Amino acid sequence: MEAHGALERVGSGLPRGWGDFLGQIAVWVGFVLGYQVARGLADRGPAEALHNAERVIELERRAIGLVELDVQRIAIATGEAFVQAANCTYWLSQFAVVTAALLWVYLRRNDAYLPLRNTLIVANTIGLVGYVLLPTAPPRMFPSLGFLDTLAGSAALNHGSGVIELASNQYAAMPSLHAADALIVGVALALVVRNPLARAACLLFPVWVWFSLVATANHFWLDVVAGIALAALGALVTVAWSRGRGLFTHRRGRTTAGAHPPARGAAA
Numbered sequence: 001m002e003a004h005g006a007l008e009r010v011g012s013g014l015p016r017g018w019g020d021f022l023g024q025i026a027v028w029v030g031f032v033l034g035y036q037v038a039r040g041l042a043d044r045g046p047a048e049a050l051h052n053a054e055r056v057i058e059l060e061r062r063a064i065g066l067v068e069l070d071v072q073r074i075a076i077a078t079g080e081a082f083v084q085a086a087n088c089t090y091w092l093s094q095f096a097v098v099t100a101a102l103l104w105v106y107l108r109r110n111d112a113y114l115p116l117r118n119t120l121i122v123a124n125t126i127g128l129v130g131y132v133l134l135p136t137a138p139p140r141m142f143p144s145l146g147f148l149d150t151l152a153g154s155a156a157l158n159h160g161s162g163v164i165e166l167a168s169n170q171y172a173a174m175p176s177l178h179a180a181d182a183l184i185v186g187v188a189l190a191l192v193v194r195n196p197l198a199r200a201a202c203l204l205f206p207v208w209v210w211f212s213l214v215a216t217a218n219h220f221w222l223d224v225v226a227g228i229a230l231a232a233l234g235a236l237v238t239v240a241w242s243r244g245r246g247l248f249t250h251r252r253g254r255t256t257a258g259a260h261p262p263a264r265g266a267a268a
Helices: 002-013 016-039 047-065 069-077 081-090 093-108 110-133 162-167 177-192 196-215 223-260
Strands: none
Touching: 016 093, 016 110, 047 223, 069 081, 069 196, 081 093, 081 110, 081 196, 093 110, 110 177, 110 223, 177 196, 177 223, 196 223
16 A cells, blocks of 8 residues: 555656556557667678778768877877776766666656657657668778777777677668767757756767767767768658648547537527
8 A cells, every 4th residue: 555655645746656667668668679679680791881981981082081090099198087988988878877867857847748758659660770771880991091999998888798699780870870879868858957957968968979889999080970961861761740730630639520510599
């Protein structure tokens, strides 16, 4: 009885009760698991991924050059603690930070939750299609060009760790979903937090993530640019879908009202 009462008290503090809260958890966990499996299945081997990465390298050289090498030099020269901070950002900035942000928005700014969740799902789904169509190796697979895999030196967690190796696709660099998710979460939180300093931190978060992705040699800068574009596309699709759904609901309600006019003498 005491446990039941405690659950009821907690449920009364949830924006929409236990049913909706557990339903949202199921949606997000299901999406993450399904996404990870599909991402692993999208691995079509190293040959095509390496070839596509070479094309990215050539495009970057024709544009502004391989600035990733300069970013890495700056990060390494700053010190080991700085490099480890970038490493941790790479591992945590996607699903850990995104999940925490979703939970906070759901509990504290519930009206903004569905737009944020839907934008993330749309962007990540489109990104998965990109991995299938354009598998691309990350910079760390090109040590001959001077790239250093900063994650390889971590004994606790690296791309060779059992769980990471099983669940991840090593050739899914283009577009960068880390970059897309960081931008989506950063902007969404900046729109709903009230403290100016917190708002500034939210807007700086994606910039730090983008820097970390390049500094750890896990993404080319073109991958990051593609991730930014992907975030914008995900937001546009979500907004268009929401507006279309609202228009459909409005028209359906108007048609229904017109098809069944109130009876004569009925109260207006």
